[in-house]
Amino acid sequence: MMMPLRTLLTTAVATLGTLVSASAAPPPKPSRSLAPKPPTPSVAEPATAPAALRDQLRTITRAFDGSSGIAIVSLRDGWEASWNGDKLFPQQSCSKLWVAITAMDAVDRGRIRLSNKVTLTRDDLTLFHQPIRQKILTGPYTTTLGALLFQAVTESDNTANDRLLRAVGGSEAVRAMIARKGLGAIRFYEGERKLQSRIAGLTWQPSYSYGNAFETARAALPMPVRQAAFDRYLTNPYDGAAPRAVANALARLKAGQLLSPTSTAELLSIMGSTRTGKLRVRAGLAPGWSWNHKTGTGQQLGGRIGGINDIGLLTAPDGAIYAMSIMTVPNRADGGAQDLMQAVARAVIAQHRTRRARQV
Numbered sequence: 001m002m003m004p005l006r007t008l009l010t011t012a013v014a015t016l017g018t019l020v021s022a023s024a025a026p027p028p029k030p031s032r033s034l035a036p037k038p039p040t041p042s043v044a045e046p047a048t049a050p051a052a053l054r055d056q057l058r059t060i061t062r063a064f065d066g067s068s069g070i071a072i073v074s075l076r077d078g079w080e081a082s083w084n085g086d087k088l089f090p091q092q093s094c095s096k097l098w099v100a101i102t103a104m105d106a107v108d109r110g111r112i113r114l115s116n117k118v119t120l121t122r123d124d125l126t127l128f129h130q131p132i133r134q135k136i137l138t139g140p141y142t143t144t145l146g147a148l149l150f151q152a153v154t155e156s157d158n159t160a161n162d163r164l165l166r167a168v169g170g171s172e173a174v175r176a177m178i179a180r181k182g183l184g185a186i187r188f189y190e191g192e193r194k195l196q197s198r199i200a201g202l203t204w205q206p207s208y209s210y211g212n213a214f215e216t217a218r219a220a221l222p223m224p225v226r227q228a229a230f231d232r233y234l235t236n237p238y239d240g241a242a243p244r245a246v247a248n249a250l251a252r253l254k255a256g257q258l259l260s261p262t263s264t265a266e267l268l269s270i271m272g273s274t275r276t277g278k279l280r281v282r283a284g285l286a287p288g289w290s291w292n293h294k295t296g297t298g299q300q301l302g303g304r305i306g307g308i309n310d311i312g313l314l315t316a317p318d319g320a321i322y323a324m325s326i327m328t329v330p331n332r333a334d335g336g337a338q339d340l341m342q343a344v345a346r347a348v349i350a351q352h353r354t355r356r357a358r359q360v
Helices: 051-062 092-108 133-137 145-154 158-167 170-180 191-200 213-220 223-235 243-254 261-271 337-359
Strands: 066-074 079-083 117-120 141-144 290-297 308-315 321-330
Touching: 051 066, 051 079, 051 337, 066 243, 066 337, 079 243, 092 145, 092 158, 092 170, 092 261, 092 290, 092 308, 117 158, 141 145, 145 158, 145 261, 158 170, 158 191, 191 213, 191 223, 243 261, 243 308, 243 321, 261 290, 261 308, 308 337, 321 337
Parallel strands: none
Antiparallel strands: 066 079, 066 321, 117 141, 290 308, 308 321
């Protein structure tokens, strides 16, 4: 029988396993040229993460009933720790962050302004969580791209996200941004409509955005069809991302390597206003700590959930910052995903306090 997470957290674990780190570039091949070639610069490896933290991550993940991936990057000390850091996990609404970065990048390039007006109608509705729906149902609703971005990140609004996505050039524009900025193992699918339909074993139809049409069509499918579609997604998620790639992208965002200073500050401020995921990482924070983040939650079938995630930047009272990506696929209900996320936050905070105490 699996021991409770809180009990396992107190158990000492000797070895973490493999820490993921960047490999040094191979040496240059001998040249036939008479002039010697300059040596190929090596890729700097991350510093070794504190052993106690690595041990705790191993304990936490072993207690979890499901599959989990964790990556943590210390922006101050340069170390990196991960568990299943290079495995692809379903992102679900965490992928809205890449839409937001694509939009802010378009602002930096002078292609759009967040003040640009846009009108949404019933044809723009998607499915599942879309608080903006109530404003659209009363008639055409005019707002700004900036308001859509805020709604997509802080409320995880699917309609706001998909309309913003179309405004910045669609899925191809997001994939191009990910490739151009070298974000690594991060996939992006075709927006919420097509992604959620495919996961359910359906092909998107505009009628699905009305009433309970999507839920009705999904329920009408034979269970073996639904199960096969769900399993295919979990095995090879169309929106999959590696926790290590996500954490490093967040670190680069904070370091100002992805956007202009103004756009960086604005996006991080928006992430600090996120209202979803109150019982995830945020519930594990100590006083004075802050969490600028994005959450993601997948569909449920047979007690399993296709992704419960929380990714963001954890900031200590002294200004130290940790980029964190916690991605899970529980085997049942929530499967302890929230407990896992809180435990990771507490472990990082405890490690930070230990480091400070040693410096005093």
